[in-house]
Amino acid sequence: MTEFLAFTITGIVTGAVYAVAASGLVVTYTTSGIFNFAHGAMGMLMAFLYWQLRVHLHWPAPLALIAVLFVLAPLFGAVIERILMRNVRGSDTGVALMVTLGLLLFLIGLALTWWKQTEPRALPEFFAGHSVRIFSVNVTWHELISIAMAGVVAVVLRLLLFRTRTGIAMRAVVDDRDLTALNGGRPSRVSAMSWALGTMLAALAGILLAPKLGMSVFNLTFLVITAYAAAIVGQLKSLPLTFAGALALGLGEAYAVGYLPTSGFLSHVKPSLPMIFLFAVLLFLPQVRLRIGRVVGGRSVRVPSWREVGVAGVALVVASWIIAASLGSADLASMGQGLAFGIIMLSLVLLAGYGGQTSLCQMTFVGIGAVVAAKISHGGSPIGVIAAAGAAGAVGAVISLPALRLTGLYLALSTLAFAVLADNLFFLQVFGGGGGLAFHRFSIVGISFNGDVAYTVLLAVVFMLMAAFVLAIRRGPFGRLLSAMKDSPAACATLGLDLTRTKVAVFALSAAMAGVGGAFFGGLRGSVSSNDFIYVQSLVVLLLVTIGGIMTVLGAFLGGLFLGPGFYVLGKIVHLDALTFLGAGLGAMTIARSPNGVVGQISGVVDRFRRRPAQPEQGITGVEVIEEVERVVAPVG
Amino acid sequence: MSLLSVEEVSVRFGGVMALQDVDLTADPGRVTGLIGPNGAGKTTLFNVITGLQDPTGGKVRVEGKDVSGLKAHQRARLGMARTFQRLEVFGSLTARENVLVAAEIHRRWAKDGSNPKEVTEQVLERVGITDAATERVDAMPTGLARLVELARALAAQPRLLLLDEPGSGLDTQETEAFGDLLVDLAHEGLAILLVEHDVELVMRVCEVIHVLDFGRKIAEGPPSQIKADPRVQAAYLGTDEEAAPDEEVVRQ
Ligand SMILES: Nc1ncnc2c1ncn2[C@@H]1O[C@H](COP(=O)(O)OP(=O)(O)OP(=O)(O)O)[C@@H](O)[C@H]1O
Ligand SMILES: [Mg+2]
Numbered sequence: 046m047t048e049f050l051a052f053t054i055t056g057i058v059t060g061a062v063y064a065v066a067a068s069g070l071v072v073t074y075t076t077s078g079i080f081n082f083a084h085g086a087m088g089m090l091m092a093f094l095y096w097q098l099r100v101h102l103h104w105p106a107p108l109a110l111i112a113v114l115f116v117l118a119p120l121f122g123a124v125i126e127r128i129l130m131r132n133v134r135g136s137d138t139g140v141a142l143m144v145t146l147g148l149l150l151f152l153i154g155l156a157l158t159w160w161k162q163t164e165p166r167a168l169p170e171f172f173a174g175h176s177v178r179i180f181s182v183n184v185t186w187h188e189l190i191s192i193a194m195a196g197v198v199a200v201v202l203r204l205l206l207f208r209t210r211t212g213i214a215m216r217a218v219v220d221d222r223d224l225t226a227l228n229g230g231r232p233s234r235v236s237a238m239s240w241a242l243g244t245m246l247a248a249l250a251g252i253l254l255a256p257k258l259g260m261s262v263f264n265l266t267f268l269v270i271t272a273y274a275a276a277i278v279g280q281l282k283s284l285p286l287t288f289a290g291a292l293a294l295g296l297g298e299a300y301a302v303g304y305l306p307t308s309g310f311l312s313h314v315k316p317s318l319p320m321i322f323l324f325a326v327l328l329f330l331p332q333v334r335l336r337i338g339r340v341v342g343g344r345s346v347r348v349p350s351w352r353e354v355g356v357a358g359v360a361l362v363v364a365s366w367i368i369a370a371s372l373g374s375a376d377l378a379s380m381g382q383g384l385a386f387g388i389i390m391l392s393l394v395l396l397a398g399y400g401g402q403t404s405l406c407q408m409t410f411v412g413i414g415a416v417v418a419a420k421i422s423h424g425g426s427p428i429g430v431i432a433a434a435g436a437a438g439a440v441g442a443v444i445s446l447p448a449l450r451l452t453g454l455y456l457a458l459s460t461l462a463f464a465v466l467a468d469n470l471f472f473l474q475v476f477g478g479g480g481g482l483a484f485h486r487f488s489i490v491g492i493s494f495n496g497d498v499a500y501t502v503l504l505a506v507v508f509m510l511m512a513a514f515v516l517a518i519r520r521g522p523f524g525r526l527l528s529a530m531k532d533s534p535a536a537c538a539t540l541g542l543d544l545t546r547t548k549v550a551v552f553a554l555s556a557a558m559a560g561v562g563g564a565f566f567g568g569l570r571g572s573v574s575s576n577d578f579i580y581v582q583s584l585v586v587l588l589l590v591t592i593g594g595i596m597t598v599l600g601a602f603l604g605g606l607f608l609g610p611g612f613y614v615l616g617k618i619v620h621l622d623a624l625t626f627l628g629a630g631l632g633a634m635t636i637a638r639s640p641n642g643v644v645g646q647i648s649g650v651v652d653r654f655r656r657r658p659a660q661p662e663q664g665i666t667g668v669e670v671i672e673e674v675e676r677v678v679a680p681v682g
Numbered sequence: 683m684s685l686l687s688v689e690e691v692s693v694r695f696g697g698v699m700a701l702q703d704v705d706l707t708a709d710p711g712r713v714t715g716l717i718g719p720n721g722a723g724k725t726t727l728f729n730v731i732t733g734l735q736d737p738t739g740g741k742v743r744v745e746g747k748d749v750s751g752l753k754a755h756q757r758a759r760l761g762m763a764r765t766f767q768r769l770e771v772f773g774s775l776t777a778r779e780n781v782l783v784a785a786e787i788h789r790r791w792a793k794d795g796s797n798p799k800e801v802t803e804q805v806l807e808r809v810g811i812t813d814a815a816t817e818r819v820d821a822m823p824t825g826l827a828r829l830v831e832l833a834r835a836l837a838a839q840p841r842l843l844l845l846d847e848p849g850s851g852l853d854t855q856e857t858e859a860f861g862d863l864l865v866d867l868a869h870e871g872l873a874i875l876l877v878e879h880d881v882e883l884v885m886r887v888c889e890v891i892h893v894l895d896f897g898r899k900i901a902e903g904p905p906s907q908i909k910a911d912p913r914v915q916a917a918y919l920g921t922d923e924e925a926a927p928d929e930e931v932v933r934q
Contacts, residue, residue, distance in 0.1 A: 236754065334756070469737075487887075522786045522798075523783065525775065525779055525783050525786070526783060526786065526787070528772060528774050528775055528779075529772040529783040531773040531774070532771070532773050532774055532775070533770040533771070535734060535754070535757075535766075535770055535774060536766065536770040536772070536785065536831075536834075537757065537783075538733075538734075538753070538754035538755045539732050539754055539755075539757075539758050539762070539763065539764050539786045540755075540758055540760075540783075540784050540788065540834070540835075540837060540838050541755050541758035541759045541787055541788060541791050541792075542787045542790075542791075543755050543791075544755070544756055650906070659886065
């Protein structure tokens with residue numbers, strides 16, 4: 046009984062901190078309409094800043110707390126809103142997703158650079174050493190404070206949102222931003238305030254959690270996944286339900302720690318509980334209604350002709366042969382990586398660029414492909430590649446199913462959750478922490494691509510074949526269908542298209558392509574480990590292909606080029622540990638200005654050079670406005 | 683038994699009753715009109731029929747069978763197709779591709795061995811937009827884009843066609859031709875439900891007209907009867923005429 050009570054108290058404490066984090070997420074999301082994937086990273090950064098003041102500079106706790114919670118955090122949140130999020134609003138959710146993910150990676154990169162993870166760091170609890178006995182269970186003051194804080198947050202948010210002018214304005218903005226503006230409210234100021242508030246809450250959660258969780262950049266950032274697992278119970282809207290969800294999650298975790306075996310498969314369930322929780326809740330969420338009356342500007346990019354593709358393909362293969370033959374082995378490895386990542390990124394061009402879906406777990410599919418290929422013939426055979434595609438595709442179909450009934454945001458959330466889940470439950474099992482899987486190089490009909498140069502050329506050939514495959518889809522009925530579905534899902538449904546099935550199909554196909562990438566990636570490396578597939582890698586890959594231009598196969602090539610040779614060369618000039626995170630994050634944050642990435646910029650310049658007028662974007666928007674005016678003046682009937 | 687029958691359908695949006703106990707039928711071989719001032723609930727009713735909006739109460743039947751539990755795509759497979767008042771074209775595709783997609787979707791579920799390319803050319807010709815077929819639809823004027831939506835709906839080879847203000851954006855001549863097309867389509871056996879603000883067009887092509895006002899059906903009958911109905915005149919000339927368009931603007 047005492048044991049049970051102890052676990053319950055631990056659960057309530059954890060749940061309280063989750064509630065604080067989750068309520069911050071909900072407040073920013075509902076008020077600004079942007080789901081902040083960087084919420085946990087912001088909390089992490091603030092926790093580190095607090096550590097800097099409190100431990101490194103020996104400030105007294107109250108002073109450090111005031112500095113972080115009431116000065117740095119709100120300031121940071123408001124500045125982020127002003128600089129980054131303002132451009133994002135009004136553009137589609139895809140852009141908001143990339144920008145907040147970019148911020149997430151950038152903050153991780155920043156923290157890794159400033160606070161090197163090799164140094165041990167610890168944050169003391171509040172009033173460390175003090176505790177009280179409640180029914181024969183020792184409860185530390187820190188734990189009591191955590192619970193009290195959640196209570197304070199609940200009461201303050203309630204009062205703020207329902208009793209103050211600001212809060213009422215916040216809720217009004219949620220309901221109708223334009224109407225609020227018409228009535229003289231200032232949605233942008235309100236939105237900045239909500240970001241300030243959200244960051245404060247993230248900071249508070251981070252500081253409360255850090256003593257227990259440790260000063261780990263990744264673990265603290267991770268808090269966001271836990272937080273949104275809780276927030277999703279309230280469908281990202283309701284604060285009371287969010288609190289309930291957080292509590293359930295905290296208790297579940299505590300009991301899992303207490304009662305599940307400490308070794309074997311089940312012992313990994315505890316860190317995965319938020320993700321399992323999330324999937325379970327997703328299954329019960331009602332299907333969203335199809336939205337109509339939304340004008341979609343069909344931004345689209347010219348599809349190259351087969352002739353152009355053929356010429357480019359031959360040129361790429363020949364060029365990579367010549368370059369590969371003249372490079373030293375380290376340089377060559379980076380080039381091979383670029384091509385391998387290019388192959389992986391092609392799967393995202395299909396999924397996100399053509400299909401308008403998101404995946405934050407593409408490297409997980411790569412990993413699944415790699416593992417399956419390695420188990421069969423060490424990856425070196427066509428059978429291995431096919432099996433990799435099959436396995437990754439099947440997993441893709443299964444995990445996308447619950448989220449695809451819902452909106453894009455839920456797909457992003459659940460794929461990220463899946464990536465983390467796979468890290469904990471699958472990859473760590475397969476590789477057994479730090480271990481690797483050996484790969485042979487690919488060989489077919491007696492021809493082996495054993496040498497580094499030969500393998501690099503092979504990768505170039507595979508890239509071209511996959512690019513041609515993706516382009517063939519783009520030109521065929523399925524590609525047309527994907528464009529149509531992106532422009533108007535509602536219209537597709539009223540023509541008899543089963544949207545969910547189509548989405549699952551494209552998701553599975555994309556996952557299968559990533560699986561193929563995994564087989565070749567493994568061959569390139571010679572051996573892979575769980576670190577190659579951790580969730581941030583998926584984000585890096587997604588962001589870099591977005592920066593390259595996710596609408597086109599050329600964008601995938603460029604994305605691979607950045608991630609392979611690009612950062613390799615940059616790393617020789619700038620000596621920073623987390624260069625990839627910083628670079629990818631920074632690049633992604635500018636995506637609001639140019640949603641088609643570098644390819645979009647280039648084709649814009651080319652168009653201007655040829656003095657061709659740029660394609661009229663969103664012609665309908667203009668027409669609709671005129672029509673609306675007509676409607677107002679025309680006599681009705 | 684009617685091809686489509688709507689029975690006592692109600693829809694509530696918060697405090698607004700967008701539809702209240704509305705009954706309506708549509709039959710093959712004729713154009714059925716649905717008119718009413720702005721905000722009367724016409725589009726909402728279309729959404730209920732096609733499965734994009736769950737009603738608060740009431741039923742929708744196709745050939746007597748209750749389809750209330752079916753999703754939009756399942757209803758489409760019973761032979762419904764529609765156009766949208768606020769266009770839902772595939773903006774990044776050309777007019778021809780818009781129609782082709784529809785024909786391809788149709789073939790996939792109907793498995794009728796139809797040739798999507800042929801169907802597309804036929805439909806484009808029929809609607810009279812072959813000349814504009816290679817243009818991207820998001821660069822088209824509204825009137826033309828509406829015709830693309832009509833062509834797209836026809837490519838799904840429906841039995842029941844729901845048109846939400848298809849005529850707005852067309853000039854007098856185009857409207858004339860459009861009216862003829864509707865009559866022809868109906869004579870070929872299609873059931874058409876037409877929402878339209880152009881009263882002249884409605885009076886010309888419809889055999890029966892239903893009138894909605896503030897979510898309630900206030901009249902039903904042949905054009906001559908509707909024209910003379912005092913309640914209909916009151917609804918159109920009533921005070922809400924000023925307010926409705928404003929509401930429309932805000933709603934966006
Ligand atoms: N999604 C929605 N949420 C809330 N209210 C809505 C929604 N859709 C429609 N309404 C309201 O329902 C009522 C009926 O709207 P509806 O669009 O069906 O009218 P309509 O007859 O098509 O008008 P119009 O001639 O302007 O197209 C209006 O008061 C409108 O404001
Ligand atoms: Mg309408």
